[in-house]
Amino acid sequence: MTSMRPPNKTILLKVVILGDGGVGKSCLMNRFVSNRYDENSFHTIGVEFMNKDLEVDGEKYTLQIWDTAGQERFRALRTPFYRGSDICLLCFALNDHISFRALGQWKDEFIKYADIKNNQFPFIAVGNKADIAPSQRDTTSDQINEWCEDNKITNYIETSSKTATNVTEAFSMAVKQWKKLEKQTERELRDQGDTIDLTKGVTIPQNRLCCSTSFGDSRSNSPAITARGGNQAYAD
C-alpha cells in the first residue's frame, strides 16, 4: 500500500549523475550546490554526494546528489550506489561525441544496478559544456533528438557549469519530471484502490474508531515542464 504525503513536508530525492569521465559531472554538482567552478577538477574516484535544498512549484525538496566516477576502471565502485535512486541525469559533453554515444550504455548500467523499469523512471539527458564555440560542437540537435526519442527520454537540457547556465534549471527539470511520474503512479494505484490520499479529508465510520484526521490541501498543481533557457532545453 502507498500513501500521498501530507503537504509542506520536505521531500528527499536521491539524484544520480552519470556519464563518461570528463564530461563535467562534478563541475555540474559543485556549481549547483556551492556555485563554484573548478577548471582543473580531478577525476572522481568512486562516488561523492552532496545535499542541496530546492523549491519547485511551491514544494520543498532536498536533493541528495550522487556524483559518480565516469572512468570505466571505477565501475565496481559506483554501481552499488544506484539503488534507491529517484532521478538519473545522463550527461555528455557537447564537444565529445564519444560521450554522447555512450549515453545508452550509461542508461543500461543504471537500469541494471538500480533495478528499475526504464519506461517509468525520470531520466534527464544533459548536454554539458554549452559554452563552447559552435564550431567545437560535434553532436547535432537532430542526433540528440533522435536518441532521446528512441530511448523515450522526454527531457533534454544543455548546461554550462563554467558560465552557470541552466544548471539549477536542469535539477528543477528533473524534479518536475519525477513529480509528473509520481503523480501518474499515484493515479494508477488509486485506480486500483490501493492507496490512501492523506491530503484529502478522511471519513472514518464512527462505529469503527474513536477519532478521525484530515489535512488541508495546499499542494500546488504544477503544470507540465516548460524549462527553457538561453541554451536548448525541452520537456514534454
Ligand SMILES: Nc1nc2c(ncn2[C@@H]2O[C@H](COP(=O)(O)OP(=O)(O)OP(=O)(O)O)[C@@H](O)[C@H]2O)c(=O)[nH]1
Ligand atoms: N567549457 C567547459 N568546460 C567544462 C565544463 N564543465 C566542466 N568542464 C571541464 O571539464 C573538466 C572535467 O570536469 P569534471 O566535472 O571533473 O568531469 P567529470 O564528469 O566529473 O569526470 P569524472 O569524475 O572523471 O567522471 C573540468 O576540469 C573542466 O575543465 C563546462 O560547463 N564548460
Ligand SMILES: [Mg+2]
Ligand atoms: Mg567527477
